[in-house]
Amino acid sequence: MISEFYKEMTGKSSVIRQFFAYSMEREKELGPDSVYNFSIGNPSVPAPASFTEAMNDLLNNVDPVKLHGYSPTLGLDSTREAIASSLNRRFEMNYEAKHIFPTTGAAGAIAHAVRCIAGEGDEIITFAPYFPEYIPYITGCGATLKVVPADISSFQINFEKFEEMLNEKVAAVLINSPNNPSGIVYTTETIKKLADILRAKEKEYSHEIFLISDEPYREIVFKGTDSPYVSKYYDNSISCYSFSKSLSIPGERLGYVAVNPKAKDSDYIVPMCGQISRFTGHNCPPSIIQLAVEKVIDDTSDLSIYETNATLLYDALTDIGYDCVKPGGTFYMFPKTPIDDADKFCWTGAKELGLITVPGNSFECPGHFRISYCVPTERIEKAIPLFEKLYKMFA
Amino acid sequence: MISEFYKEMTGKSSVIRQFFAYSMEREKELGPDSVYNFSIGNPSVPAPASFTEAMNDLLNNVDPVKLHGYSPTLGLDSTREAIASSLNRRFEMNYEAKHIFPTTGAAGAIAHAVRCIAGEGDEIITFAPYFPEYIPYITGCGATLKVVPADISSFQINFEKFEEMLNEKVAAVLINSPNNPSGIVYTTETIKKLADILRAKEKEYSHEIFLISDEPYREIVFKGTDSPYVSKYYDNSISCYSFSKSLSIPGERLGYVAVNPKAKDSDYIVPMCGQISRFTGHNCPPSIIQLAVEKVIDDTSDLSIYETNATLLYDALTDIGYDCVKPGGTFYMFPKTPIDDADKFCWTGAKELGLITVPGNSFECPGHFRISYCVPTERIEKAIPLFEKLYKMFA
Numbered sequence: 001m002i003s004e005f006y007k008e009m010t011g012k013s014s015v016i017r018q019f020f021a022y023s024m025e026r027e028k029e030l031g032p033d034s035v036y037n038f039s040i041g042n043p044s045v046p047a048p049a050s051f052t053e054a055m056n057d058l059l060n061n062v063d064p065v066k067l068h069g070y071s072p073t074l075g076l077d078s079t080r081e082a083i084a085s086s087l088n089r090r091f092e093m094n095y096e097a098k099h100i101f102p103t104t105g106a107a108g109a110i111a112h113a114v115r116c117i118a119g120e121g122d123e124i125i126t127f128a129p130y131f132p133e134y135i136p137y138i139t140g141c142g143a144t145l146k147v148v149p150a151d152i153s154s155f156q157i158n159f160e161k162f163e164e165m166l167n168e169k170v171a172a173v174l175i176n177s178p179n180n181p182s183g184i185v186y187t188t189e190t191i192k193k194l195a196d197i198l199r200a201k202e203k204e205y206s207h208e209i210f211l212i213s214d215e216p217y218r219e220i221v222f223k224g225t226d227s228p229y230v231s232k233y234y235d236n237s238i239s240c241y242s243f244s245k246s247l248s249i250p251g252e253r254l255g256y257v258a259v260n261p262k263a264k265d266s267d268y269i270v271p272m273c274g275q276i277s278r279f280t281g282h283n284c285p286p287s288i289i290q291l292a293v294e295k296v297i298d299d300t301s302d303l304s305i306y307e308t309n310a311t312l313l314y315d316a317l318t319d320i321g322y323d324c325v326k327p328g329g330t331f332y333m334f335p336k337t338p339i340d341d342a343d344k345f346c347w348t349g350a351k352e353l354g355l356i357t358v359p360g361n362s363f364e365c366p367g368h369f370r371i372s373y374c375v376p377t378e379r380i381e382k383a384i385p386l387f388e389k390l391y392k393m394f395a
Numbered sequence: 396m397i398s399e400f401y402k403e404m405t406g407k408s409s410v411i412r413q414f415f416a417y418s419m420e421r422e423k424e425l426g427p428d429s430v431y432n433f434s435i436g437n438p439s440v441p442a443p444a445s446f447t448e449a450m451n452d453l454l455n456n457v458d459p460v461k462l463h464g465y466s467p468t469l470g471l472d473s474t475r476e477a478i479a480s481s482l483n484r485r486f487e488m489n490y491e492a493k494h495i496f497p498t499t500g501a502a503g504a505i506a507h508a509v510r511c512i513a514g515e516g517d518e519i520i521t522f523a524p525y526f527p528e529y530i531p532y533i534t535g536c537g538a539t540l541k542v543v544p545a546d547i548s549s550f551q552i553n554f555e556k557f558e559e560m561l562n563e564k565v566a567a568v569l570i571n572s573p574n575n576p577s578g579i580v581y582t583t584e585t586i587k588k589l590a591d592i593l594r595a596k597e598k599e600y601s602h603e604i605f606l607i608s609d610e611p612y613r614e615i616v617f618k619g620t621d622s623p624y625v626s627k628y629y630d631n632s633i634s635c636y637s638f639s640k641s642l643s644i645p646g647e648r649l650g651y652v653a654v655n656p657k658a659k660d661s662d663y664i665v666p667m668c669g670q671i672s673r674f675t676g677h678n679c680p681p682s683i684i685q686l687a688v689e690k691v692i693d694d695t696s697d698l699s700i701y702e703t704n705a706t707l708l709y710d711a712l713t714d715i716g717y718d719c720v721k722p723g724g725t726f727y728m729f730p731k732t733p734i735d736d737a738d739k740f741c742w743t744g745a746k747e748l749g750l751i752t753v754p755g756n757s758f759e760c761p762g763h764f765r766i767s768y769c770v771p772t773e774r775i776e777k778a779i780p781l782f783e784k785l786y787k788m789f790a
């Protein structure tokens with residue numbers, strides 16, 4: 001009577017995990033310094049001191065019965081208010097607490113958002129390259145994920161293909177900017193064009209098409225990069241955020257859904273999220289983390305290392321001969337592989353040189369590989385000659 | 396395109412919540428001392444000092460990048476090992492870390508467990524009175540919840556009705572002991588009889604029937620009460636636990652699934668939980684809470700007040716004339732209402748006397764009402780004359 005569906009899934013591990021597991025194995029064999037693990041997106045800078053202080057302060061000065069008590073299903077009012085005001089202040093929006101639903105990271109946010117606005121028979125469109133965990137979030141709500149092929153010249157949106165794929169069944173479009181794995185940020189022009197197309201299609205189909213904006217890297221944008229706040233350009237928007245990257249607390253699982261106040265049924269969506277969480281037994285992120293983040297809502301870790309690493313690595317790789325679109329944010333870079341077979345390229349790097357990266361196939365964008373450069377700068381410096389060796393093995 | 400299913404649900408609030416909301420409203424009007432809120436199960440004693448110390452220690456002595464980093468999908472190994480050894484030590488079991496899956500409380504544990512072993516077309520049987528949130532957990536996996544009527548003389552299992560309801564479609568039986576709302580603990584005799592019946596039916600139907608044991612109140616058992624560890628008596632068992640009540644940290648959302656090592660496919664069930672969590676975007680409870688609980692795994696809050704309150708209230712209520720099965724644990728009591736209409740009885744108490752309790756209808760057991768006595772003892776003392784007044788209004 002055990003579920004065959006889930007049982008079968010346990011046998012399949014993702015390519016990202018395979019590379020990660022391999023790197024762990026090699027580290028055990030060769031020592032950590034001989035392996036250059038660029039396969040995962042775990043922030044490498046500490047949480048800001050203000051976060052630790054806020055946690056200490058709560059633990060030592062608040063009545064524990066209150067501090068550790070149940071959070072309401074829709075999250076703590078004070079936390080929701082702090083998030084709304086911060087967004088309003090920074091992006092000239094008009095959120096109220098009722099538009100904010102705290103979640104366990106962006107993963108929880110997306111899983112809730114799609115269940116609010118799509119179901120059996122619906123389609124949700126996303127754009128390659130994309131984060132493969134979108135698939136379970138979306139199949140979990142009964143809808144089907146459709147993927148627009150990448151515009152590999154810029155990693156902005158391939159509008160021609162996108163328009164071909166739009167149809168009456170499309171309930172939502174899911175974007176991720178700044179993007180994992182490309183590191184690219186959608187420009188204001190891209191977002192405006194996307195919004196125009198969606199508004200026209202909403203009229204044509206006589207139903208809403210929601211724009212779900214997955215933005216855990218919103219705070220990691222490099223100097224001079226145009227980085228619009230998506231929801232500002234399209235009313236039927238739901239933003240999905242996580243504090244994992246901005247505060248370097250991915251393990252503490254805090255993010256949120258922010259519903260554009262002008263969206264259709266905007267007053268219902270957050271209460272609907274509360275209902276959805278009853279089915280998954282999820283019920284709210286931890287109280288103490290909500291309260292601590294509320295106190296440091298506008299802070300971030302020192303994120304400058306990611307830009308330092310990006311510049312260093314991008315310059316070196318392009319000097320070597322790699323073809324790469326320059327990242328505008330995140331801690332990822334997504335160069336072309338010098339041969340078509342990205343899998344072969346990445347396994348060779350891993351096995352011969354201890355250089356662990358992830359093939360683009362995992363993100364439905366073959367012929368590329370992802371480098372996660374959320375590591376100490378000194379590791380990048382040491383890895384550059386290895387990237388050169390690897391290039392020369394194939395070029 | 397908004398989901399009508401979830402939208403409609405937002406209009407319906409549970410009776411428990413209605414009473415709770417009413418109590419909040421009255422407290423605002425009359426001041427907190429005029430309202431006796433016995434409607435919710437929020438622990439009233441602080442977390443043990445050792446938990447706060449463990450949290451402080453982690454925050455101040457562990458590298459924040461490591462401390463707040465991603466937990467593996469299946470939870471932190473060290474936490475899983477600590478849970479397994481604690482259970483083995485206390486209950487003579489043979490769990491290994493691979494049988495333990497940390498979850499966001501017992502809610503998350505049950506929602507994962509049912510998805511592992513049941514789906515479309517299956518039935519899961521539970522026993523009245525029962526916690527109404529079982530319904531979304533179970534409909535969420537596609538199965539149907541069937542409820543065996545209560546044995547109101549003892550709140551042990553009504554085996555006659557249970558055996559009538561067993562059939563080939565039953566994939567699991569879900570029990571909750573110590574029980575919310577009755578406060579009753581299933582005896583060793585009850586568990587043995589249940590296990591015997593299930594084993595016989597497994598043979599007859601040639602498939603497993605899992606026993607899912609929801610046990611967040613396991614640590615709150617009063618002196619002299621027989622309280623068997625369920626999984627010891629039936630191999631195909633999955634225990635669902637929460638630290639919410641034992642450590643008084645319900646807001647921090649930590650619990651676990653513990654799969655009996657002798658269960659069919661026991662090595663698969665935890666990895667399956669990991670896969671299930673991908674669909675709900677849940678991905679692991681917070682790292683710092685896993686790490687802190689690991690350090691205080693055998694501790695509890697000072698839970699003695701619940702027994703003090705139970706004795707005081709039970710003696711007073713039975714003196715007044717209420718008919719009540721004596722609770723053996725938890726912080727709930729479930730007396731008969733002196734009139735059949737429990738709803739009328741509870742609303743009268745709430746409106747005329749500020750005495751907030753919950754009608755048994757909410758737990759599919761009419762003619763009773765639930766008193767949550769997780770409050771300071773002095774509030775119980777003051778409420779006794781009101782319980783007497785209320786009784787006399789109807790008796």
